[in-house]
């Protein structure tokens with residue numbers, strides 16, 4: 624297997640097992656930008672902007688973790704591990720998902736307790752972890768995956784993503800969470816991933832929801 628730098632990047636112009644996840648990464652990065660601003664406000668004011676912090680946490684817990692990490696852990700990663708048992712990049716990504724959940728718990732507890740310093744610490748830790756995690760997936764793991772998956776395996780993974788969105792998340796949930804992410808981005812002056820038609824096409828390819 625060549626080094627990742629010599630493999631083509633994820634092609635966002637077509638629907639595939641990796642482009643769907645890379646499209647979702649753009650939304651998660653957008654929410655991370657918002658969370659970074661919420662953490663700075665919490666530190667500055669010694670008070671958590673709790674309504675917005677709770678909305679961001681809902682998107683992180685349901686969209687980033689349950690839906691997105693769910694697709695990776697239960698659909699894409701097992702297929703990659705079946706192709707290459709013990710594939711170490713996947714093991715590292717699984718461990719980082721576990722780490723990210725601890726940060727979500729810490730942020731949730733800090734919001735409930737009104738503890739601004741703890742919120743900012745957990746929020747900044749989460750932002751740093753997830754930005755690096757997404758970078759590793761987009762630039763390394765997904766490049767390998769693009770070489771590893773046959774067209775039939777790619778289609779099988781896409782079917783698995785559909786099951787998660789319809790059966791586990793429930794119809795309409797994806798759309799509602801994207802709406803919250805965009806409202807927060809507008810409030811905090813963060814660019815919206817959904818303003819790119821290419822990304823929007825990927826975000827709606829599986830769930831079928833449409834941006835108005």
Ligand SMILES: [Fe+2]
Nearest residue numbers: 692695716760
């Ligand atoms: Fe991941």
Ligand SMILES: [Fe+2]
Nearest residue numbers: 644695757760
């Ligand atoms: Fe990811």
